[in-house]
Each structure stands twice: as C-alpha cells, then as structure tokens.
Amino acid sequence: MTGTTGTVDRYAAKRPWGHFAALVIIAVLVAGSFWAADWDFTALTDSVKRARALERALELVVSFSHPDFSAKWASRCWELTLETLSAAVFATFMAIIFAYLLAMGASRAVCVGEESPRGWLRSFPLRSPRAALCSLCRLILDVLRSVPDFAWAVILVAVLGLGPVTGAVALGLNVTGILGKLYSEFWDNINEKEYEQIRSLGAGRLKTFLYGIRPLASRSVQSFTLMRAECAIRNAAVIGAVGGGGLGAEIMYQIGMGKWDKITTLMIFTLGLTLSADLASNFIRRQLRNDPNHPRAVRTRSTAMSVARGYIGVGFGLCIVMWAVWFMGWGNSAGPKGKAKNYLEPLANLASGEELSRFEFFEDLLSPDFDMVVWGGQDIYAIRANPFPDPDAPLGMFMITKETEGIRMFEHYGVLDVFDGDAWTAWEKELSKWFVWRVIKSAAVPVSMAIIGTLLGVIGAMLLTYPHSVAFQLESQQFTGETPHPVIRALRFVQMVLARGIGLVSRGVPEVMWAFLFIAFFGPGLLAGAIAIALHSLGVLVRVFSETVDNVPYRNFEQGFRGSRMTCFAYTAGPMSWRDWMTYSFFQFESNVRMGIVLGIVGVGGLGFFFTFNFEWFRFEKASTYLLVMVAITVVIDRISRGLKLSRIKS
Amino acid sequence: MTRILVLMIALAGIFSLAACGGGNNATGGGNGGNGGGNTAAGGDGSGDDGSGDDGTSAGPEKLIITAIPDDNADKLKENYGKVAKYLESKIGIPVEYMHVENYAAAVTALANGKAHLSWMGGVTTVQADQQTKGQAEVVCCRDIDKKFHTYFIANVDSGIGEVKNLKDLAEAAKGKSFTFGSKGSTSGHLMPRHFFTTQSGSKPEDVFSNVAYSGSHDKTLAQVADGSFAVGALNFATYDKSSDELKAKAPIIYTTPNYVDYSWVAHKDLGADLIGKIRTAFLEMDKSDEGKAILGFFKAGSFVKADLKEWDGIKAVMEAGVDIGG
Numbered sequence: 001m002t003g004t005t006g007t008v009d010r011y012a013a014k015r016p017w018g019h020f021a022a023l024v025i026i027a028v029l030v031a032g033s034f035w036a037a038d039w040d041f042t043a044l045t046d047s048v049k050r051a052r053a054l055e056r057a058l059e060l061v062v063s064f065s066h067p068d069f070s071a072k073w074a075s076r077c078w079e080l081t082l083e084t085l086s087a088a089v090f091a092t093f094m095a096i097i098f099a100y101l102l103a104m105g106a107s108r109a110v111c112v113g114e115e116s117p118r119g120w121l122r123s124f125p126l127r128s129p130r131a132a133l134c135s136l137c138r139l140i141l142d143v144l145r146s147v148p149d150f151a152w153a154v155i156l157v158a159v160l161g162l163g164p165v166t167g168a169v170a171l172g173l174n175v176t177g178i179l180g181k182l183y184s185e186f187w188d189n190i191n192e193k194e195y196e197q198i199r200s201l202g203a204g205r206l207k208t209f210l211y212g213i214r215p216l217a218s219r220s221v222q223s224f225t226l227m228r229a230e231c232a233i234r235n236a237a238v239i240g241a242v243g244g245g246g247l248g249a250e251i252m253y254q255i256g257m258g259k260w261d262k263i264t265t266l267m268i269f270t271l272g273l274t275l276s277a278d279l280a281s282n283f284i285r286r287q288l289r290n291d292p293n294h295p296r297a298v299r300t301r302s303t304a305m306s307v308a309r310g311y312i313g314v315g316f317g318l319c320i321v322m323w324a325v326w327f328m329g330w331g332n333s334a335g336p337k338g339k340a341k342n343y344l345e346p347l348a349n350l351a352s353g354e355e356l357s358r359f360e361f362f363e364d365l366l367s368p369d370f371d372m373v374v375w376g377g378q379d380i381y382a383i384r385a386n387p388f389p390d391p392d393a394p395l396g397m398f399m400i401t402k403e404t405e406g407i408r409m410f411e412h413y414g415v416l417d418v419f420d421g422d423a424w425t426a427w428e429k430e431l432s433k434w435f436v437w438r439v440i441k442s443a444a445v446p447v448s449m450a451i452i453g454t455l456l457g458v459i460g461a462m463l464l465t466y467p468h469s470v471a472f473q474l475e476s477q478q479f480t481g482e483t484p485h486p487v488i489r490a491l492r493f494v495q496m497v498l499a500r501g502i503g504l505v506s507r508g509v510p511e512v513m514w515a516f517l518f519i520a521f522f523g524p525g526l527l528a529g530a531i532a533i534a535l536h537s538l539g540v541l542v543r544v545f546s547e548t549v550d551n552v553p554y555r556n557f558e559q560g561f562r563g564s565r566m567t568c569f570a571y572t573a574g575p576m577s578w579r580d581w582m583t584y585s586f587f588q589f590e591s592n593v594r595m596g597i598v599l600g601i602v603g604v605g606g607l608g609f610f611f612t613f614n615f616e617w618f619r620f621e622k623a624s625t626y627l628l629v630m631v632a633i634t635v636v637i638d639r640i641s642r643g644l645k646l647s648r649i650k651s
Numbered sequence: 652m653t654r655i656l657v658l659m660i661a662l663a664g665i666f667s668l669a670a671c672g673g674g675n676n677a678t679g680g681g682n683g684g685n686g687g688g689n690t691a692a693g694g695d696g697s698g699d700d701g702s703g704d705d706g707t708s709a710g711p712e713k714l715i716i717t718a719i720p721d722d723n724a725d726k727l728k729e730n731y732g733k734v735a736k737y738l739e740s741k742i743g744i745p746v747e748y749m750h751v752e753n754y755a756a757a758v759t760a761l762a763n764g765k766a767h768l769s770w771m772g773g774v775t776t777v778q779a780d781q782q783t784k785g786q787a788e789v790v791c792c793r794d795i796d797k798k799f800h801t802y803f804i805a806n807v808d809s810g811i812g813e814v815k816n817l818k819d820l821a822e823a824a825k826g827k828s829f830t831f832g833s834k835g836s837t838s839g840h841l842m843p844r845h846f847f848t849t850q851s852g853s854k855p856e857d858v859f860s861n862v863a864y865s866g867s868h869d870k871t872l873a874q875v876a877d878g879s880f881a882v883g884a885l886n887f888a889t890y891d892k893s894s895d896e897l898k899a900k901a902p903i904i905y906t907t908p909n910y911v912d913y914s915w916v917a918h919k920d921l922g923a924d925l926i927g928k929i930r931t932a933f934l935e936m937d938k939s940d941e942g943k944a945i946l947g948f949f950k951a952g953s954f955v956k957a958d959l960k961e962w963d964g965i966k967a968v969m970e971a972g973v974d975i976g977g
Binding site for chain 2: 040048052157158159161162242243249253382384385386387388399523524525603612613615616617618
C-alpha cells in the first residue's frame with residue numbers, strides 16, 4: 001500500500017455519493033408510486049370536475065365567515081368535544097399503564113438484563129425464558145402498533161357497540177403499541193455503564209430498572225407520552241367516523257350532506273380542542289421539567305415552589321384523567337333525553353368476562369386465509385342455477401363462478417424470458433390469482449399515498465420554515481447586522497404570523513378530517529388522500545423544522561451570512577439542520593403509511609378499504625390476511641429505519 | 652424592495668379574499684339557518700346499555716330494536732323511535748331503538764345479543780341467519796319486499812340513455828364512473844352486481860373506471876344527480892319518493908327483475924310467545940292511524956308474513972361469491 005492510494009481511497013470514501021443515491025431512490029419511489037397505484041387526476045385536468053371542486057372548496061372558505069353558532073348546534077358541538085377529549089384522555093391513561101408494563105417486558109435491558117450467551121445466541125429468542133418473554137412482549141407491541149386505531153375500532157364496534165368507549169379502547173390499543181415500543185427503546189438505549197453501580201450493589205433486575213434505568217430515561221418518556229397524548233386527541237376527533245363516538249361521526253355526516261356552515265363550526269371546535277391540548281401539554285411539560293439549565297425552564301427561588309411544581313404538573317394531569325373517567329361513566333348527558341349514560345358499562349362487562357365470550361364471534365380472525373389451493377394449478381368451477389333466471393342474458397340461467405383459479409406461472413413464458421416485458425405482465429397476471437398477492441398489491445395504495453404525501457409535505461415544510469422561523473423573521477438583526485425599518489419589521493412579523501397560522505391549522509385539523517374535505521372536493525381517490533397527508537405533514541413538520549433552525553446559535557449564521565437572509569437560510573441553516581429534518585421526515589413517513597391505511601378505511605381505497613369490506617361481509621379469515629399485511633408493512637419500515645440508523649433517541 | 656412589493660401584493664390578495672367572504676356573508680346568511688333542524692345527528696340513541704342481553708327464555712325486560720342504516724340517520728332515529736313506541740304499546744314491555752353505523756353492525760348486534768329485533772336487508776337477513784347459527788327468525792316483511800327491484804340511474808349529462816339490458820349498459824358506459832350504495836346492501840350492491848355480471852359477463856370493476864360505495868341509497872342518488880358519478884344503482888323505493896328535481900337530473904336507465912329484500916328479523920331467544928306478539932303487532936299495523944303513519948315511512952301498504960326460505964335465492968347469490976377484487 002502506497003501513500004497515494006491510501007489518500008485516494010480516503011477521498012473516495014468521503015465522496016458524498018450518498019445524497020445522489022438518496023435522490024435516485026426517492027425518484028424511483030415516486031415513479032413507483034405513480035406506477036403501482038391508480039392515480040386519477042381528472043379532478044385537476046377535467047374542467048368540469050375542477051370547477052366543481054373549486055366551487056365546493058370556495059363554499060367551505062366562504063362558510064368560515066358565517067359558521068353555524070346557533071345555541072343548539074354550538075352546545076351539541078361542545079358536548080361532542082368533551083366526549084372526544086374524555087375518550088382521548090381515557091385512552092392515553094390506559095395506554096400508559098399497559099405500555100409501561102409491556103415495555104418492561106419488551107426492553108432487553110429491563111427484562112433480560114445481563115446474560116452470558118455470545119454470538120448468534122444473543123439474538124436467538126428462545127435462549128432463555130426471559131428472552132422468550134421479551135420477544136413475546138415485542139411481538140404484542142408490534143401487532144398493537146401496526147394495526148391502526150381505525151381498524152381496531154372497526155373490530156371493536158361489533159363487541160362494545162357504538163360510542164366513545166369503543167373509540168377510547170381502539171385508540172388505547174394503538175397508543176399502547178406506540179408508547180410501549182418507544183419506552184422500551186428509551187430504556188434499551190441507556191448506556192449500561194450509567195447504571196452499573198446499582199447492579200454492582202446487588203440490585204436485581206427490577207431494582208436496577210426502578211433506581212437506574214427508569215430515572216435516566218424519564219425525561220424522554222415524559223415528553224413522548226405528552227406528544228402521543230396530543231396525537232390521541234387529534235385521532236379521537238375523527239375516530240367517530242367508524243363508530244368511535246365524539247366529533248368524527250358528525251363531521252363525516254355533515255360533509256356527506258354538504259352543510260358547510262356546520263362543518264365550519266365542527267372544524268373550529270376541533271381546532272380549539274387540539275390547540276388547547278397543545279397548551280395544556282406544554283404547561284405540564286414546563287412544570288415537570290427539572291433541568292435548571294434548560295433555557296426555557298421555570299426558575300423559582302423558593303424550595304417550596306420548586307418542589308410544588310412536580311405536584312402541580314402531575315396533579316393537573318391526574319385531574320384531567322379523573323374528569324375523563326367521570327365524564328365517560330356518569331357525566332355525559334349527550335345520551336337520549338339528556339339522561340347521563342354510562343359508557344363505561346360495556347367495558348366493565350368486558351372485564352367481568354361475560355362479554356369476552358362474544359369474541360368467539362371473531363374466531364376466524366385467528367385463521368388467516370392464505371389461499372394455497374391456487375398453487376395446485378387446477379381451475380375449479382362451480383355452476384349454480386341462477387335463482388333469478390333471465391333467458392336473454394348470456395349467463396342468464398346459471399351462475400358460473402371460478403372457485404379456484406389455478407396458477408400456471410410458467411405456462412406461456414419460461415424462466416428464461418426475464419428480459420421480455422410481456423413475460424412479467426403475464427407472470428403478474430398469474431400471480432394475481434393468488435389472494436395473498438392481491439392483498440400485498442393493495443398495500444400499494446397506502447404506501448404510494450404516503451410517499452407522495454410525505455414528499456410534498458416535506459418540500460412544503462422546508463419552504464414554509466423560512467417565514468415560520470423566529471430567527472429569520474424577528475431576530476435576524478442578531479446575525480445580519482442590519483437595522484430594518486419598522487415597516488419592514490412589521491411586514492416580517494405579519495409574514496411569520498401567517499406562516500404560523502398555516503402551520504397551526506394544517507396540523508390542528510386531523511389528517512382524516514382533511515381527507516373527508518378533499519374527498520368532498522375531488523371525489524374519493526388517492527389524490528384526495530395524498531393531499532390530506534401532505535397538508536397535515538406540512539403542519540407537523542414545519543414546527544419541528546423551524547424549531548431545529550431556531551435552536552442553531554446565531555453566531556453560526558453570522559459567519560455564513562452573505563448579505564441575504566434567504567441565501568443564509570438555504571446555504572447555512574438548511575444544511576445545519578438537514579440531518580434532523582430527514583429524521584423527522586422519515587418518522588412522518590412511517591406514520592403516514594399507517595394513515596394511508598386509515599384513509600383507505602374511510603373511503604380512499606386499497607388495503608384499508610378491502611379490510612373493512614371483508615370484515616363487514618363477515619369474511620373474517622380474509623380480513624385477517626389484510627391485518628397480517630398491515631403488521632408486515634410496519635415491521636418492514638421499522639427495520640429499514642433501524643438500518644438507516646435514524647433514531648429519535650439521541651444517545 | 653421587490654420582496655416587499657410581492658408581500659404587499661400577497662397581503663392585498665388575502666384581504667380581498669377576506670372581503671369576498673364578507674360580501675357573501677349577506678347572501679349566504681339564509682343557509683346558516685336552514686340546517687338548524689337536524690342537530691341531533693349521530694349521537695343520541697347510539698351505543699347501547701347492554702342491559703337486556705340476559706333474556707334467554709323468560710324474555711328480556713327491555714326489547715332493543717335496531718335497523719340497517721339505509722337512509723339518513725335523523726330520519727331513521729325519528730321513525731324507528733315511532734316504531735319503538737308503537738311496539739311498546741302492543742307488547743307491553745319497554746322498547747328502545749339503537750342506532751348502528753353500518754350494515755354489519757346490525758347483524759353483529761343481533762348475533763351477540765345487543766339487539767333483539769332488527770330491520771334487515773336481504774343480505775343482512777341471510778347473514779343474520781348464518782351468524783346466529785340458525786337462531787334468526789323472520790317475523791314479517793313488507794308487501795313491497797316480495798317484488799323488490801333496483802334501478803340503474805345515469806346522470807342526465809353523461810350521454811347514457813335507457814338500455815335494454817345490462818350488457819348494453821356495459822358497452823355504453825365503459826370507462827365511466829359508477830357507484831353502488833352501501834357495501835352490505837342487497838338492492839344497492841349485491842343484486843345490481845349480480846344482474847350486471849350475469850347479463851354482461853364481466854365484473855363492474857373491469858368495465859367502469861371507478862367503482863365506489865356511496866354508503867346509502869340517498870347518497871347514490873345525490874352523487875349521480877350532481878355528476879360525481881356517471882352511473883349508479885339504488886333501490887326503487889328510495890328513488891320513487893325522492894324529489895322530481897333529482898329524478899330529472901338522474902333518470903332511470905334500467906330496472907332489474909324482482910327479488911325479495913327487507914325483513915324484520917328476531918333472535919329466537921325472545922321466545923315464540925313474544926315473537927308471535929311482535930308479528931301480530933306488525934301484521935295489524937295498517938289497522939290503526941298510528942301504524943299507518945309508520946307504514947308511510949316504510950313506503951309500504953302493510954306488513955305480510957314471510958319465511959326465511961324465501962331468502963334462499965339471495966343466499967345462493969351470496970354463496971356464489973362477491974368478487975370485488977380483493
């Protein structure tokens with residue numbers, strides 16, 4: 001090895017090909033998502049449809065000037081808002097308890113602890129009973145997390161009936177999965193050396209957890225729990241669309257009827273709810289933040305006050321939880337004749353085991369249909385007499401159905417025809433006879449919707465970050481050295497307020513509600529879904545994007561400033577925050593895929609739609625196959641994100 | 652400087668938009684008041700108490716009735732409230748209506764004891780029989796149910812005229828959009844699909860550019876009339892009593908042969924006695940004024956006796972499979 005090659009190699013290793021690879025991958029994904037799913041752009045290209053969509057959108061915008069605030073309607077909205085809030089809080093509370101317990105099982109550091117096996121044995125799930133328990137808990141969390149709350153609601157409505165408690169349990173199951181995974185990751189990511197001393201003092205696994213691991217991760221656990229609670233409130237506002245109570249059912253109904261003034265009122269209440277949830281969680285966060293060095297920490301002089309802060313924060317949270325339980329059980333007078341209705345009763349019955357027998361109804365969900373018969377290559381036809389005979393029609397007297405259509409993969413094209421395009425089409429056609437392949441294909445809809453939606457959302461968020469950021473709009477003189485005219489400062493302020501308003505509205509309104517609106521404008525389809533996802537992602541991302549920009553110390557901009565705030569943003573702030581931006585974007589993508597499935601359930605099509613269809617036709621074994629694919633998608637994306645080492649948890 | 656100009660223009664644009672909104676306020680004000688009537692949609696009566704499900708042989712303390720949601724929720728709540736009141740006066744135990752959000756939920760409610768008596772469509776009647784494992788009993792059906800049929804309608808601007816059979820429709824409407832009603836509906840989905848496939852020899856998904864499920868018959872009509880979909884299928888009863896304006900925008904292009912559809916289905920747990928009483932109450936509905944008002948809502952002259960066997964045709968069609976491509 002000579003010195004030159006070494007240098008060249010080192011430069012070659014540093015060559016930034018990764019970005020180009022990323023661009024190519026994104027381009028391929030975009031092309032793939034347009035190719036794999038049926039996009040219908042006629043709502044944009046066809047003038048009649050476009051005019052209709054515009055007309056409806058305009059109706060909505062106009063109706064914002066006269067929302068229906070009649071006493072009767074407003075009080076109904078208020079009741080529904082309370083119902084939504086109580087369901088969300090109840091769900092989060094239950095989820096925290098169960099997630100904590102499951103996460104203790106799923107965390108390797110907590111459940112398995114120190115072990116002797118080395119090499120491949122270390123990742124073999126059955127190496128010890130503890131390890132088996134750990135894997136089991138992880139599996140449970142994976143399933144809970146990857147089946148969206150809407151799908152849980154579709155299943156649970158049959159057992160618990162309609163109402164907020166169904167929505168709460170459905171949300172709770174999904175949130176349990178998400179929180180459990182996060183908690184266990186937080187605990188696993190803590191460096192063993194940090195709690196070594198507790199172990200060395202002879203503490204067992206439980207004590208090591210309680211006195212070592214738990215306190216070290218408590219801040220992340222707390223902040224992500226609050227973040228999830230906010231999400232739960234947003235989802236609770238729409239889960240009524242599939243029978244979960246709260247605002248959702250009403251929103252869907254009124255959009256169907258085109259009563260824009262009522263929809264506006266509902267949207268205002270939803271926004272109010274999500275924004276106050278934002279404020280409340282910030283309040284709790286501030287009270288519980290015990291790091292005196294944090295720039296935004298509350299500093300109190302007296303010891304009594306600083307001790308009290310923790311109690312205030314926890315007390316506030318507990319009060320809300322207690323109110324939610326009371327409201328669900330005894331306080332909700334939205335029932336018939338203004339009588340308080342106990343929504344907790346079905347849940348209590350469930351706990352008593354009496355209603356558990358009703359789950360027998362879903363036995364078939366445990367035996368998914370893999371349709372292996374088709375691989376036999378035989379066509380099986382069934383001919384039945386048509387009960388509604390029609391002598392004129394070609395098949396009028398009989399109903400001929402293909403019970404099984406055998407797959408003959410290489411009948412027309414051999415394995416060697418791989419370079420022939422027609423061969424691939426023919427193979428795909430053969431493969432489509434297999435039910436499982438059709439299920440997998442239907443996943444193209446949520447995934448391509450998520451790809452396009454996330455991409456649009458990310459681009460939009462990057463552009464909006466500039467007017468959204470405090471650093472570049474209000475405090476730019478700190479690094480530009482200019483002294484802007486008061487009018488210009490006022491304009492920048494207005495610009496920022498507008499940008500923040502856009503961000504606030506687009507993240508405050510849940511994706512599903514956006515989807516309802518765009519379905520009303522464009523008709524059901526991927527276009528409506530992708531735009532809804534893009535809009536919501538824009539709102540969520542612009543907040544975190546501009547937070548990362550605002551957290552960059554101004555002296556870093558000072559050096560990069562070349563006379564224009566815009567170029568400074570593009571060439572200094574952007575690259576500095578790029579890594580964080582990409583991490584957030586990827587997680588947004590992950591949750592957007594789940595949202596794609598949910599949008600399918602509410603009418604966009606694809607995986608979610610077929611799942612509900614088969615469920616409603618009592619073909620549980622088929623519905624179960626769709627559920628399995630939902631789990632598979634989440635697990636695959638999870639592994640990819642681990643492979644890319646994009647972790648939310650900074651070590 | 653240019654940036655400030657652009658900003659000013661943008662701001663001016665926003666203000667002018669706001670002004671537009673303000674201007675329309677005066678004209679749109681009437682709209683605000685219109686919808687005040689149906690404020691109670693969605694919520695009341697939804698869910699259930701789970702209190703009556705211990706009735707095995709002695710019969711329940713409270714009879715819970717439900718219905719497939721084939722019309723808008725307010726109308727259903729109002730009218731089934733009346734049915735509940737009528738039944739209460741005839742059979743002597745409290746009757747409550749429980750609203751459900753989709754067709755499958757009505758079947759499940761009957762199967763797992765959350766409801767005792769349910770107004771079912773053809774498919775749901777058969778499903779109720781299957782899901783209760785033979786514990787479902789048809790109480791009665793309407794006179795019109797024995798000769799029920801579906802209309803195919805097309806938007807007046809779509810250029811699709813009346814057709815002789817559905818094979819012609821498949822040719823005329825190839826590549827256009829199509830909507831069924833609810834996924835679990837007989838007259839809004841299963842039967843039109845059956846007639847379409849047997850007559851044309853191909854699946855709707857292969858013929859139309861987009862096959863959607865509007866959710867209910869009234870929505871199908873509304874969406875075909877406003878041009879969201881070119882063609883749709885809905886039951887004749889909903890179509891016949893709707894406004895002339897809608898009918899003009901979405902004329903009938905084909906009428907299917909007759910089949911049997913809706914029925915009142917009870918769970919056998921109620922006991923033969925109680926089911927008998929309920930049946931008598933329905934059969935003599937056309938004798939009282941109160942009953943006649945209810946029959947008006949059901950678009951029927953009277954309720955007539957029926958037997959589960961009459962639904963065997965629907966059952967056969969269901970067994971032949973509903974292939975929606977997934």
